[in-house]
Amino acid sequence: MKISKTQEAIVWVVWAMLVPPGIYFAYQYFPPVNADIFSMSAFIIFTIIISLMPIVINGFPILLIQWVSLAAFLKFGLFFEVVLLQIAIFTFMFRLRVGKNDLYRFPWNSIMFFLMSVFSGIIYFYIGGTIGYSPVESIFIPALVYQVSSILVNQVLLIGFYAFLNKKIKLFGEDLKWDFSAMLIMFPMGLGLFYLQYQIGPIALFLIGLPFMSGAMILRLYNSSEQINQYLQKAVEIGHQLTESLQVDEVLQFFLDKILQTLPVEYAYILDVQGDDLVLLRRVENNENKSISLPPLKKNEGISGLVWASGKSALFHRKSDWTEVAKGYMPEDVESVLSVPIVRNQKVRGVLLLASSKKRAYKKYQLMIVDILCSYLGVAIANARHYEATKRNSERCALTKLYNYRYFEDLLSSEFNALKTGDRVCLSLIMLDIDHFKSVNDNYGHQSGNEILFELARRLETLIGDEGTVARYGGEEFVILLPDTSKEDAFLIAEIVRRTIADRPFILHSNLEAERKSLKLKVTASIGVASAPLDADDSMSLIRHADRALYTGAKQAGRNRVAEYVKSS
Structure with a gap:
């Protein structure tokens, strides 16, 4: 969970103001009862061992220390239980190897465990609970209330922390159900440990603790194998989805x-x-x-x-x-x-x-x-x-490397759909045809003609750039599709295209001669312009009208010129 630097600083300040002074006052008002250094040390050592061996459920490590803390609370009192849980949570955090970005978890969990101990302990004393040995019938209800109140306090603190982070969790969520389910195991174990250690001393910790730790290890192994199976299933699923x-x-x-x-x-x-x-x-x-x-x-x-x-x-x-x-x-x-x-x-x-x-x-x-x-x-x-390579090859002209007729048709249909949905304002089409191209092939060879086509493609790509799409329509015909370009602007671009072709000679090689000499050849083109929705309502009409402008307005008028489509009256 990510929190801001300011929020983290607030957590640390609250911890410094609450926990160390709180532990001091707990010692002043609730000092250890029945203090036995050997027994207390055994509880501390056992707490550290359990904190280093958390139970893992669905990949999440869980600290089940309540049964030990309950027995410690009932025998030694609130202060020792507070200290014991602080040792447990810090050991647990170190065991998880908390990273630098999650250091706030140390003070926050310390605050939670401290408040859980204090509030549940006060409730225990308020309803008549006592510290030290008492018959089970007199201690059972207060101890049960102590355990339930600690769970509820923990849940309320979680809700408050999430609210501090501007997040929400349910009061009666899955976490609360799990806590109460765990209590059904922890509560009798805690009472059992409390009474057994009065009979046989600190060895009771290990008589009850060893089965607990063995069960925890079995659960860890089982959970690990379950996790591996889940990861393998995920890997197979991801693999199949990747190939799609x-x-x-x-x-x-x-x-x-x-x-x-x-x-x-x-x-x-x-x-x-x-x-x-x-x-x-x-x-x-x-x-x-x-x-x-x-x-x-x-x-x-x-x-x-x-x-x-x-x-x-x-x-x-x-x-x-x-x-x-x-x-x-x-x-x-x-x-x-x-x-x-x-x-x-x-x-x-x-x-x-x-x-x-x-x-x-x-x-x-x-x-x-x-x-x-x-x-x-x-x-x-x-x-x-x-x-992608196959698709790219199918969409490109092998000679000019421009998009081919097939790709252009699909693109034009897509752009017309955008025009109908309002994603495009207008659409202009420039169609050009090289003048007298047949004579180039006849006089210099088809390879020389290909050189001109290739060079013309490069000039058009450089000129148009990202403003539109250039494609080879067929033979010596090329098209330029200009989205959101008015007919007037398209006409101006077409005129620039015409001059780019006419004013700069093309360098080619005479493939019909043995020496294959390098030549400069002036080439011109006739160009037609049409626009939608002004001139056409569908893609085929736009192509047809640009083609008509090219041949009737440019070719037949003398070539080397730009003509726009004009609707017949």
């Missing part, structure tokens, strides 16, 4: 989205092998796509370069493990790093690097899952690139 995407950008974005949802990732980078360089393709930091501006890497340069060179994955649990290996850019707060090669046909095609500000954020089985996902990614990228 036919655009490289879609494949990369989908893959990163799924990785960010599946693993604790704050920084993610996908790098592509291009010749002798490892080039960045995608860069995501704190769930935001960043511009690609990092220099390429060579083999054995940095973590990614080593993974590329070796073809083996790398897993680092803390900054000190990779500091000497890394080279170039790495966010300052990174601790854990996971890097996997993207392999296809037994060759490294790229590298995935994931990073987190938390220590030991990634486990070995997660490395295995990411390795599987990267295999899917390599195939998906290859398929998408093949599809």
Whole structure:
């Protein structure tokens, strides 16, 4: 959970004003009863052990210490229980290896446990509860109220904290149900520990604690296997979904989205092998796509370069493990790093690097899952690139490299739809035909004619740029589609096109001569202009009217000129 620097500072200030003074006053008003250094030390040691072995449920570590704190409270009083829970929560936080961005969790959980102890303890004393040995019938109800009140206080504090972060959670949500379910186990264990330690001393902690810890370890192993199965299922699902995407950008974005949802990732980078360089393709930091501006890497340069060179994955649990290996850019707060090669046909095609500000954020089985996902990614990228290349070739003229008639027709239909929905204001079409092109082929050869077509395509692309789309319509005919361009502006552009062609000679080679001499040849073009919705209501009408302007208004009027479509009266 992310909080602002101001909010974090407030949490620390509240902790400093509340917890240390609160512990002091707890000692003054509720000092330890039945103080036994040996027994109290045993409770502290056992608390630390349990805090280092949390139970993991659905991937979330949970501290079940209430049964120990209940027994400690009933025997030694409120002060010792407050101190014991503070030891437990700080040990638990260290066990989780909380990163720099989550340091607020130390003071916040300390505040919560302190207030839980104080409020539930006061309620316990208010309803007549006593400290020390009492018959079970006199202590059962107050102890039960103590446990229930601690759960409710915890939930109220959670709601308050989320409100402080401008977020909401339900009062009677799943967390509360889980807490009460856990209490059904913790409460009898706590009472049992309380009475048993009066009979046999501190050894009672281990007689009850050992089965508890054994159960916790079994649950951890079971949960780990369940997590691996879930990750494997997710990997298969993601793999199938990856192969459905036919655009490289879609494949990369989908893959990163799924990785960010599946693993604790704050920084993610996908790098592509291009010749002798490892080039960045995608860069995501704190769930935001960043511009690609990092220099390429060579083999054995940095973590990614080593993974590329070796073809083996790398897993680092803390900054000190990779500091000497890394080279170039790495966010300052990174601790854990996971890097996997993207392999296809037994060759490294790229590298995935994931990073987190938390220590030991990634486990070995997660490395295995990411390795599987990267295999899917390599195939998906290859398929998408093949599809894009095939699609690009099918849309382009092999000679001029301009869009072809097929692509142009689809684009024109799409633009007309935009015109009808109001996304376009107008649409202009320029159609041009090279004058006397047949004589060029007859006099200099068809290869020379192709040189002119290729050079003309480059001139048109340079001139039009991003203002429109240039396509080869067929033979020596070209079209220029200009979205949101009025007929008057299109006419002016067409005139610039005409002069660009006529005023600059084309350089070609006479392919009909043995020496294939380089020649300069002046070429002209006749151009027609039409616009929609002014001149046409559909795409075919726009093409037909621009073509009519070209032949009747330009060709028949002497060529090397621009003509616009005029409706017949």
